[in-house]
Amino acid sequence: MRTGNHIESYPRHISLSDNPVVWFWLVALMAAMIVLPAFSGLFVLGLAIRILIAAVGAIGLNLLTGSTGQISLGQSGFLAAGCYTTGLLIADYNWPPELALPMSGIVAAALSFLVGIPSLRLKGLYLAITTLAFSFIITQFLLFAEPITHGPYGVRIEDTVLFGFDLAEPTTMYYFCLGILVLVTLGVLNIMRTRVGRAFNAIRDQDIAARAMGINLTTYKLTAFAASSFIVGLAGGLMAFQFRFINVDIFSVTLAIEALAMIIVGGLGSVAGAIIGAAFIILLPEFVGDAIGLLPAGISDVLARGALEIKGLLIGLVIILTLRLEPDGLIGVWRNLKRYWSRWPLSV
Amino acid sequence: MKMLFRKALLAAGVSLFATGAMAEQGVTDTEVVFGNIVPLTHPVTASLAYQVIYGNTVAAAEWNEKGGINGRKIVIKDEDDAYVPANTVQALQKLIDEGVFAMLTTGAGAGVAATLPILEEQAIPTMVNFSPYEPAVNPVKPSIFMIGASYEDLLFGEIKYIVENKMDGKTPKIGVIRQDDDFGKQVETAFSRAIKDFGLDYADPLTFKRGQKDFGAEILKMRAAGVNILIAGGVTSEIPAMAKEAAKFKMDLQIATVPTGQLTPIVKLMQPTGFTYFSGDYVSPLGSKGAEHFEAMANKYLKEDEVKGLSRYSLTAYAASLIMFQAAEACGKDLTRACISEKLASGEKFETNGVTQPISFSADKHIAATATLVVEIDSKTGASKAVTELMDF
Secondary structure, eight states, rough: OOOOOOOOEEEEESSSSOOOHHHHHHHHHHHHHHHHHHHHOHHHHHHHHHHHHHHHHHHHHIIIIIITOOOOOOOOHHHHHHHHHHHHHHHTTTOOOHHHHHHHHHHHHHHHHHTTTTTOOOHHHHHHHHHHHHHHHHHHHHOOOOHHHHHGGGGEEEEEETTTEETTTTHHHHHHHHHHHHHHHHHHHHHHHSSHHHHHHHHHHHHHHHHHHOOOOOHHHHHHHHHHHHHHHHHHHHHHHHEEEOGGGGGGGHOOOHHHHHHHHHHHTTHHHHHHHHHHHHHHHHHHHHHHHHHHHOHHHHHHTTTHHHHHHHHHHOOOOHHHHHTTHHHHHHHHHHHHHHHSSSSO | HHHHHHHHHHHHHHHHHHHHHHTTTTTTTTTTEEEEETTTTTTHHHHHHHHHHHHHHHHHHHHHHHTTTTTTTTEEEEOOOOOOOHHHHHHHHHHTTTTOOOOEEEOOOOOHHHHHHHHHHHHHHHHEOOSOOOTTTTSTTEEEESSSOOOOHHHHHHHHHHHHOOTTEEEEEEEEEEEHHHHHHHHHHHHHHHHHTTTEOOOOOOEEOOOOOHHHHHHHHHHHTTTEEEEESSSSTTTHHHHHHHHHHTTEEEEEEEEGSHHHHHHHHGGGOOOEEEEEEEESOOOOOHHHHHHHHHHHHHOHHHHHHHOOHHHHHHHHHHHHHHHHHHHSSSHHHHHHHHHHHTTTBBBOOSSSSOOOBBBBOOOOOOOOEEEEEEETTEEEEEEEEOOOO
16 A cells, blocks of 8 residues: 655656656556547637647746746736737748747747836735736737737738648647647746746745745746746747637737636646646636536526626636635645545545 | 459549539538527627527528528528637637538627638638628638628718718818727728818827727717717717717717617617717618518517517628528539539629618629618617618718
8 A cells, every 4th residue: 555655866856757657647648639639520629729728828827826926917918929929920021930939939038027027026916917907008009009010900820831830730730739738848847846946936935035045036036927928928829820810809808817717726836737727717618508508498598698607607616616625726636536546545 | 353352442432532522511412501600698799699690590491491402401500709709710610510511600800800711721601791801802712702881881971971961051070989999990991081081170089998888088078179970989888878978968969880870779778868870781771671571581480589689780691691592502402612602703693682782792802782871860769761872982
């Protein structure tokens, strides 16, 4: 019977996982994701692409909010910046998509300094409001700087061929997003194993103590902002290929709230939690729609009219229930289940 | 033996090829499936979305009673996009998965734009009609067609009518309060064109965010500038919200609105303001001779509460559906997407049972029904009447 997790060496301590069972299930999950397009139609594939892109964005936000403790409501602004950078560079400046996509991350990271530097002394709600204001500035800029951004008319992206693969083809797009998600996941997990990652956690848990231990708050907070925004910007760049038409309507404040919901429901500070949370929030309306469809005709007709409101209600309810019952989110539920299973029959 | 095997392979190949050439998604011996994407759950436009569905339903029911399209029953699948372009794409993908043959509506504004790449790639015959979006058909895309005048033309027609008939010797001064999106931009284009064409004095344009409820500050600015013609550039409840403020300040104002100004809830909300205002359209108003046949069919096929909910959006959807069905019928038994697009672009005239003038497209012009008429609405009585004939602007 397993009694605990005894780590006897430093390399084992910093390894991504020291448990062969975890690796086995990860390989099985990857295999399932690789064969998914063979068994799914356009709709399921579209949904999967949305989840993958949302997961990339959620991991980025999680790095800032979950790991460093800096609450940000400006994610829709960074997403928009990344998305428009890729879109405009391809559509108006004929940049190859191979360069335009990484630029989405770079521009978003550069913009993060604009909001990061003035926000260094801010915490909690004050920081949240500042970042929210930033996303308003970005969307207003996109709307009114028509000569640069096409204003309300949006941008259409024709060239979607990256390294010889056409991302307009849903299966190709799916594999590309999956690849980016794997890279981002590994990248962030690695950051979290380094001094930088531990500094982020120290700032989140107690910034004054972190400073007393020699952590430069300015440097590390700005690093967190830049790294997070780079990833979120990259997710925005992927959205440009996903829709091939971008418009400021896509980047509403609701999007920032949903992003926050993803990491709270998934489990703050956990990369796996961010991915699970993204999948949960994207799939929630689909489940709601299907559940409404199963109800008797009279009731389902009435509820179908309010599907948008019901979705909003459910997201709010899920956040409340998560914070009240399982603050570690879905990943916390998963950990509890694992613990219960491995310690059975002595589990409590 | 080897020869026999080769023959069998050849036969299998030929039959596969033949099946591939004949089978068209969404078409069976008994059914043709059409798709419809509308914002069913958007708080502002949900009612319009249902009105569109009523129009489609009446057209399909009428056609099915006559035997369907060459004996195939018309089936319509509706999807909701909540007025969010990302959802419009998702909804279209779902409909394609579910085997839709052609599209009767593909969302509004940016939603239409977002679906264009997929519609083009898959050559899906599509009628854009809910919210006219010129880039959908300019430049021409082989499978995409549109009915309806642009908001620019509709509003320009109204302003022309107001300037020529309603100023009673006063010097016209025009102002616009418009939504800050692609729709609002079209509204402002009409404003700029009117200033240029009629040499009008004007106040600086003002913008607002979709969903704004109070227009006190904007109306005060218009009053201070001496505006007596106002383009109320909102989609639904913003129009009466602006009029309410103008009435409060006792402004002597002529108000021009987009076609949503004719919707019953808007007319009711306008009632306390006492304004007689204007709207433009490219379909015959409900209650007019042109809408008689549609209304008779609606009474026959819709429920009582659905009939009460009809609007000009039902008429545009009805007309668009009829055009699509006629093109499909003209293809005969061998119904393919390519054939529908070809028939639509052939220059042939399609009847809409009086809702619009007969519609025809051509190979290089995929837009029709661009002539507009001006509708005057008396908010006190709720009565509306066409005050001009259909005209091209």
